[in-house]
């Protein structure tokens with residue numbers, strides 16, 4: 063079956079790199095706190111798509127060995143290549159030509175260290191303990207699951223099984239992940255978990271730390287559109303210094319408000335929020351890791367950003383433009399629901415990186431993005447009309463993938479306005 067959002071084949075000498083369809087990824091992550099070393103073994107089940115070629119799957123770790131369909135191949139035959147979107151957007155490509163529509167199994171063994179990607183964090187080794195966080199980001203290529211486990215680009219959905227073992231730790235650890243399917247062995251040193259099969263590489267959250275460093279509160283909140291209440295897990299690492307009860311109260315209010323305003327909750331039976339000492343935040347499917355000040359922005363992403371998901375990394379600007387426009391943040395340059403005329407005489411802005419193998423959200427999405435939404439809200443006759451249009455767009459697409467063209471078509475159809483010139487200038491950077 064063709065995959066509508068997969069990037070087209072990228073020329074590679076006489077051959078080409080192609081996006082595979084991944085069905086399942088299984089990985090064993092083994093942490094040895096005494097040696098301050100970690101290793102992993104991963105198996106990826108995939109099919110090639112509509113094209114013959116060399117499959118591209120990324121992993122930002124040092125390889126020890128590689129097997130394709132039970133045969134050893136050289137680690138050099140799974141090396142990172144620039145497919146035209148720049149070196150930062152490089153991806154590993156299997157140097158084996160595979161026929162279209164065939165099924166394969168890739169197995170890799172690797173050292174687990176600091177991922178080879180801008181802004182990635184090392185594994186935190188402490189005496190007798192381990193601090194580990196997927197620490198994903200939209201801002202730099204290679205900062206999704208592929209930091210730790212071989213993974214496809216964000217258009218692909220797959221089941222992810224993880225088996226995590228800790229050795230050399232002298233106290234129980236706690237693991238928080240945005241899936242109900244976690245088996246924890248008593249003692250806090252071994253977990254086996256499965257994430258839902260509709261997740262993509264930007265969906266799974268994982269935090270692991272010594273149990274005494276993680277304070278957790280559990281409650282439930284009633285939200286519109288659900289017959290059962292939604293579970294709420296709020297946790298903080300000991301460097302967050304947050305008032306957890308106050309954060310829980312705010313989260314309950316935001317979840318209830320967003321579910322009433324935009325409907326339906328597109329995730330599982332629980333929302334997870336983990337507060338940390340960092341000033342930044344990151345959204346996952348029905349979950350976030352966040353500073354206290356970014357919390358409202360991150361909860362909003364469970365609707366716009368992870369409730370409707372970017373079909374390609376280049377569509378990720380939408381998430382930040384809408385979140386920055388709709389929520390209040392100390393760091394935002396614009397007031398919530400900005401409504402202000404935006405002429406066609408301002409410098410062009412590129413929010414959508416044009417190369418099909420691009421893999422990041424430009425930082426301008428946080429500043430020029432809400433400015434654009436505010437300008438279109440002005441054209442449409444006010445913030446309320448923009449919010450109603452966004453609510454309709456969300457309801458029509460909840461749980462699905464969304465695109466930049468799709469949002470433009472919706473806003474145009476909803477309002478009857480030709481927003482094309484604004485989109486061309488302030489999304490695609492055309493003069």
Ligand SMILES: [Zn+2]
Pocket residue numbers: 345359360363381382385
């Ligand atoms: Zn955001």
